[in-house]
Amino acid sequence: MRILVPLLASALCGAPALAQTFSGFGPTPVMVLPGVPAQKPVPSSAPMAAGAPKGPTLRRLPAVASPLRLWGETGAVTWPLAVTAAEARAGGRLQIGYLSAISVLPEASTLGLSLNGVEIGRAAIDGARGLRLETVAIPPGALRPGINAVTLRVDQRHRVDCTVAATYELWTQIDPETTGLLSPGEGLADLADLAAARPGPDGAVPIRLIQTGERLSERRVEGLIAGAQALALAGRFGQPSVSFAPAPEAGDGLALAVAPAAELARSLDISALGPVTGPRLALLPATAGRRPVVVVTGADEADVAAALGQLDDLAAMALTGTPEGLAALRDAGGRRIAGGESLTLADLGLQDEAVTGRTHQLTLDLALPHDLLAADYAKIALDLDATYPAGLAPGAQVSVSINGAAAGSVPLGRSGGETLRRRTVFLPLHLLRPGLNRITLLAELPRAQDQTCAAPAGERLLLRASTRLTIPDLARIARQPDLAAAAAAGFPYHSAKAGGPGPEARGPIGPDARAPTGVGAHAPTLAVPAPASRAPTLAVPAPDRDTMAAAATLATRLGLAAGRPIPFAVAAGRSGVVGPTLVVAAARSLDAPLLTAAGLDPHGVRDAWARRDEPATAAPTPEMAAAARRQALRRGAPPGCRGPATDTLGFPEAALVLAQGVTGPAPDDVLTVVTAATPAGLSEAVGCLVQPLVWSRPRGGLALLAPDGAVAVGVPGSVRYVASAPASFGNLRRVAAGWLSLNGEVYALMALGCAGLLAASTHWLVRNLGRSTR
Numbered sequence: 001m002r003i004l005v006p007l008l009a010s011a012l013c014g015a016p017a018l019a020q021t022f023s024g025f026g027p028t029p030v031m032v033l034p035g036v037p038a039q040k041p042v043p044s045s046a047p048m049a050a051g052a053p054k055g056p057t058l059r060r061l062p063a064v065a066s067p068l069r070l071w072g073e074t075g076a077v078t079w080p081l082a083v084t085a086a087e088a089r090a091g092g093r094l095q096i097g098y099l100s101a102i103s104v105l106p107e108a109s110t111l112g113l114s115l116n117g118v119e120i121g122r123a124a125i126d127g128a129r130g131l132r133l134e135t136v137a138i139p140p141g142a143l144r145p146g147i148n149a150v151t152l153r154v155d156q157r158h159r160v161d162c163t164v165a166a167t168y169e170l171w172t173q174i175d176p177e178t179t180g181l182l183s184p185g186e187g188l189a190d191l192a193d194l195a196a197a198r199p200g201p202d203g204a205v206p207i208r209l210i211q212t213g214e215r216l217s218e219r220r221v222e223g224l225i226a227g228a229q230a231l232a233l234a235g236r237f238g239q240p241s242v243s244f245a246p247a248p249e250a251g252d253g254l255a256l257a258v259a260p261a262a263e264l265a266r267s268l269d270i271s272a273l274g275p276v277t278g279p280r281l282a283l284l285p286a287t288a289g290r291r292p293v294v295v296v297t298g299a300d301e302a303d304v305a306a307a308l309g310q311l312d313d314l315a316a317m318a319l320t321g322t323p324e325g326l327a328a329l330r331d332a333g334g335r336r337i338a339g340g341e342s343l344t345l346a347d348l349g350l351q352d353e354a355v356t357g358r359t360h361q362l363t364l365d366l367a368l369p370h371d372l373l374a375a376d377y378a379k380i381a382l383d384l385d386a387t388y389p390a391g392l393a394p395g396a397q398v399s400v401s402i403n404g405a406a407a408g409s410v411p412l413g414r415s416g417g418e419t420l421r422r423r424t425v426f427l428p429l430h431l432l433r434p435g436l437n438r439i440t441l442l443a444e445l446p447r448a449q450d451q452t453c454a455a456p457a458g459e460r461l462l463l464r465a466s467t468r469l470t471i472p473d474l475a476r477i478a479r480q481p482d483l484a485a486a487a488a489a490g491f492p493y494h495s496a497k498a499g500g501p502g503p504e505a506r507g508p509i510g511p512d513a514r515a516p517t518g519v520g521a522h523a524p525t526l527a528v529p530a531p532a533s534r535a536p537t538l539a540v541p542a543p544d545r546d547t548m549a550a551a552a553t554l555a556t557r558l559g560l561a562a563g564r565p566i567p568f569a570v571a572a573g574r575s576g577v578v579g580p581t582l583v584v585a586a587a588r589s590l591d592a593p594l595l596t597a598a599g600l601d602p603h604g605v606r607d608a609w610a611r612r613d614e615p616a617t618a619a620p621t622p623e624m625a626a627a628a629r630r631q632a633l634r635r636g637a638p639p640g641c642r643g644p645a646t647d648t649l650g651f652p653e654a655a656l657v658l659a660q661g662v663t664g665p666a667p668d669d670v671l672t673v674v675t676a677a678t679p680a681g682l683s684e685a686v687g688c689l690v691q692p693l694v695w696s697r698p699r700g701g702l703a704l705l706a707p708d709g710a711v712a713v714g715v716p717g718s719v720r721y722v723a724s725a726p727a728s729f730g731n732l733r734r735v736a737a738g739w740l741s742l743n744g745e746v747y748a749l750m751a752l753g754c755a756g757l758l759a760a761s762t763h764w765l766v767r768n769l770g771r772s773t774r
Contacts, residue, residue, distance in 0.1 A: 056092055059196075060180035060252075061150065063203030063239035065333055065365060065436055065692035068174040069636040073167050073357035076153040077174065080236075080329035082195035082321070085145040087185030092143075093135045094120070096152060097178030099633045100127035103169045108157040111172070115142050116149050116324045125156060125172060131630060133178060147195065147321025149328040157357070162453040164395075164446045167359045176639045177201040177629065188254075188292045191283045191314060194235035197292070198252045202639035204241040204687065206253030207231060208291070209552065211246050212267045218570045223258045225538070225552050225568055227296050227308055229559030231256055233315035238332055238692050239640070240560070242552035244545060248290045255293040260304055264297050273297075279306035281314070312565060324349075333692060334367030334436045339474030346465040355443060355461040358450060362441040364469065370434045370489035371478040371724040375738035378472035380427040384410055385464040390417040392460065393446040401440045402431035412445070412461075422468075429472070430741070435488030436696035439469070475734035476725035480670055481599070481660035481716055484699035490562030492668040492722075493536040493580050534668065536580040538568040542589035546679035550686040551584035554674060557690045558582075580668040584686075586679045587657075598659040598673040599701055599716070608651040609677040635708065641688035643707015650712075654704035656685035661701065667722045 061079040068077060094113055109125040113136050121136030156170040180199075188196060199205050209224045216224075225242075231254065232240045241253070246267065248255030257268055261276035273282055277299055284293040296307045319329070327349055335348060345351075348364060382400060396412040408425040412418070427439075443463070449455035478485055478492075485491040540551050559565045568582070577583075577597060583590070587609055592602035632642050646653045660672045676682035685705055688694060694709045701716035721739075725731055740747045 056182040056184050058095060058178070058180045058182055060176060060199045060201065060203060062199050062205070062237070063176070063639060063692055065238070065696070066363070067636075067693060068176065068639065070154045070172045070174075071168065072170055072359045072361050073156050074154065074355075074360050075172070076151060078149055078151045078328050080321075080325055080332055081148045081150050081181060082193070082236075082319075083143055083145060083148060083181070083183070084185060084187075084189065084193045084196050086189070087181070087183045087196070088143045088145045090184050091138050091140060092181055092183035092185075093137050094150065095133060095135045095178065095180060095182050097131060097133050097175035098125075098172050099131050099175065099630070100125050100156075100172040101170055102127045103159050103161075103166075104172070105157045105159045110155050112153045112155070114149075114151040114153070116144070116322045117151075118142065125154065127172075131175065131178075131633070135182065144322050144325070145320065147319055147325035147329050149322065149324035155357070162358070162450045162455065164358045164444050164450070167357070171636070173633045173636055175629075175633055176203045187286050188283060189285050191234075191281065191294070192317075194231065194254070194294075194314075195319060197235055197237070197254050199239075200241065200252045202239075202687075202691070204239040204640060204690070205232075205235065205237040206251065207237075207240055207242045207556070208248055208251075208253065208255040209242060209244045210248060210255055210257040210267060210293070211244055212257070212259040212263045216244075218572055220259065221548075221570045221572075222568065223296075223304065223308060224256065225555050225570070226565050227256050227258045227294075227311060228552060228556045229565035230308065230311040230315045231294060232556050232560055233564070234311065234317075236319070236329060236332075237560070239690055240553060240556045241687055241690070242556050243549040244552070248293050250286070250289050251291050253291060255291055256296070257293055258296040258304060258308065260300055261297045264295070268293065268295075270295060270297070279303045279310060281307045281310040315564075331365065334365035336367045337471055338369060339471060339476075342468060342470040344465060344469075345463075345467045350465050352465050353463045354459050355445065355463065356457065356459055358445055358447075358460070360443040360445070360461065360463070362463070364439040364441075366437045366439065366471075368432055368434055368437055368488075369474065369476060370485040370491045371476045372432065372434045373475035373477050373479070373735060373738045374430050374432045374434075375475070375741040376428055376430050377475060377734050377737035377741055378429055380429060380432075380472065381468075381470040382408070382425040382427060383422040383468040383470070384420050384425060385422065385466045385468075387419045387462040387464075388412045388417055388445070389459065390415060391447055392417075393448045393450070396445050398441060398443045398461075400425060400427060401442070402427060403433065403438055405431050407431055407439075433696075433699055434482070434484040436692075473730065473734065475738045476731055477735050478667075478722040478724040479719045480662050480667075480722060481701040481719070482699060483658055483660055483672070483701070483703055483713075484696070486558065486660070486672060487561060487695055487698060490558040490566055491724075492670050493558060493566050493568075493582065494562035494564070534579040535567045535569045536582065536668075537571050537575075537578070539571045539575055539577075539581055539583045539585075541574050541583070541585045542679075543572045544679050546683035547585055547589075550674070550679075550683045551582075553686050553690055554582065554584060557695065577663055577671050579664075579666070581663075581671045583671065583673045583675075584682070585675055586682055587675045587677055590673065590675060594671075595659075595673065597663055598661040598671050600657070600659050600673070604651065605657075605675075638688070638691045638693045638709040640691045641694065641707065641709035642684075643688075645708045646706050646710070649704055649706050649710060651704065653706060654712075655681060655707045656689060656705040658689075658698050658703045658705070659701065662720060 061081060064079055066077045104125050104127040106124045106126040110122050111125050112119055112122045114120065115138065120139060120142065123134045126132065154172050158166045158170060197205050207228050209228060228242050257264055264270055272284060273280060276297055279298045282295045284295060286292045296304060296311060298304045298307050384398065392412055397409050399409040400407045407427040410423055410425055443461050445460040447455040538551055538555055540547055555568050583594065587605055595602045595605060635645055643655060656676050658674050660670060663669045663671045676685050688709055689705055697711035698713065700713045702714035704712045
């Protein structure tokens with residue numbers, strides 16, 4: 001079933017209030033953006049006035065997929081840090097803000113900071129003093145232009161308890177708002193330095209889309225969203241946060257202006273560009289009242305389109321940096337795996353690790369294809385190379401989990417110690433999923449003397465970097481509906497190309513591609529060519545400011561997943577669903593047939609969110625905001641997910657609902673609906689959804705996002721399969737074996753049928769052998 005609990009909020013509603021509308025009426029839809037009050041510049045990144053002395057400013061570290069809460073006795077997190085040539089020359093300091101558990105012993109717990117693989121500083125961890133700031137001076141020449149790698153490691157010990165169980169009380173939470181590079185550099189001055197844009201307090205990079213004039217046409221919004229995708233790709237922004245505004249106020253991130261020069265000049269001072277007679281792509285550096293602005297302009301619309309092409313070319317250019325920094329950037333969303341790879345820990349940038357604590361945790365992030373069929377047609381092999389000494393207590397082991405589920409273990413049970421060489425642990429393949437996967441190795445190393453804290457110091461485990469992980473050849477076939485495929489590669493929206501037909505695609509497998517049910521729905525049929533490739537539609541039934549920000553942020557994040565801009569056709573107001581469609585709206589703006597097509601119950605949605613339509617409360621005071629930030633840090637929620645934790649997650653508690661349904665026989669006939677109770681809640685929840693740690697969690701046909709970033713998923717009652725890889729006997733065999741492992745009842749019937757055939761044939765054969773007694 002697609003519905004986890006009776007649905008909530010929204011159904012058919014009246015037209016949105018005119019005071020908030022972004023959309024006009026009549027045959028030519030236009031968008032009207034009400035005036036936006038100027039925002040107060042962020043103190044840590046506000047540019048200095050001209051002529052004033054330039055002190056160091058904090059450039060926060062970008063959002064990453066690794067958790068910022070480091071549990072247990074050891075942990076580490078790595079960020080790719082882009083710096084300009086001026087910042088590299090100026091040097092500076094790295095600042096770390098953190099909060100830790102009160103049970104952490106300061107005298108034996110340290111926080112170490114490394115830059116490009118070289119440790120540059122270490123400090124004691126003190127959890128008794130609340131939120132702490134530590135700064136480390138960067139040695140001359142250590143910071144290089146381009147991408148650098150910043151690694152933070154913690155080594156923690158308990159104040160009073162030395163048992164393995166007590167190690168799970170230890171944690172250090174990194175505060176992204178106060179963590180970053182303190183440098184007197186002047187910020188962005190060249191388009192080649194887009195990766196060095198300043199992230200916001202949660203690590204997201206704000207992209208402010210500039211509205212030219214009072215009205216925006218759908219075509220202009222399409223250009224702005226295409227430009228935002230190219231900008232995010234060029235800057236390698238793991239978490240974009242897109243919004244619309246009439247002016248590029250001061251603050252973090254970048255602004256983007258896309259329009260002909262004559263139109264643009266009415267909203268932005270572009271005199272520094274000189275006469276614009278052709279396509280022009282330029283960067284206007286930040287001033288005291290304005291963030292950096294990327295300008296995409298020209299003499300006419302054709303020139304603007306050509307300038308957007310130049311921005312696409314910029315996104316395709318390789319970045320420079322240190323080997324460690326480029327490796328950190330490459331693996332920021334997980335090491336990409338296509339299947340058939342064999343990797344050692346050394347290949348993943350790790351070294352031999354001598355473990356002296358009672359527990360040790362090692363995490364491997366892998367990014368798998370969007371069309372992965374995760375089933376038990378093969379096994380993952382982990383060949384463990386390690387040595388443990390004598391004296392470990394019963395229960396010592398190295399356990400392995402995949403995406404939080406137990407997958408296997410190796411006991412360390414010999415009292416005299418042992419050297420493990422290629423000790424193989426087979427891990428189930430069905431625990432994987434499209435997109436980001438996390439494989440965790442957890443060593444628990446108790447000694448009998450731990451109960452009295454009298455255990456001798458020294459090494460308890462040597463984990464060698466020659467430990468090898470082997471991924472088998474993977475079955476490649478897309479499933480629909482599957483939100484994980486959209487998050488991993490923008491599928492099926494990424495397959496469309498603007499302007500003309502695309503390559504031939506294969507149709508879904510099954511006699512009824514629209515709503516397959518039962519065993520017959522999965523029976524293979526001949527592939528059929530898809531119609532000419534259609535541009536995906538981004539539908540915004542009620543395009544107010546918050547909803548448009550959410551829609552633009554989602555479109556930009558899908559472009560990042562696809563690896564290239566997706567040519568969305570924007571549809572403002574209610575429209576039909578044809579081809580690949582993404583609908584973003586508050587629940588009250590969605591009609592019942594559309595919700596039903598996505599697999600949602602309109603009445604359940606209306607009932608569940610009926611009490612959410614309340615007027616917004618007053619803005620919190622600075623003291624309230626600081627207290628809320630400390631509370632969020634103590635909860636350990638992903639940055640940008642500031643809501644309270646929930647014990648149960650159903651439709652009434654959900655901040656955001658994502659639903660996907662199949663609407664037709666073509667492979668791209670897929671509808672995805674993203675909705676929340678209110679427009680403001682929609683914008684805030686989408687900001688949480690695009691956080692790299694949260695983005696990979698939705699899957700199946702339905703996902704509910706809690707305010708704190710937790711996700712509950714619903715498995716669709718039926719799925720269809722779409723061929724997505726070149727035809728080969730090996731892939732067909734793996735797909736068939738995987739399908740049978742997912743449909744055990746069919747496998748059992750086939751086995752019984754084969755046994756019956758064998759019995760019948762044996763009976764017939766035996767009956768006709770030997771001499772007749774008649």
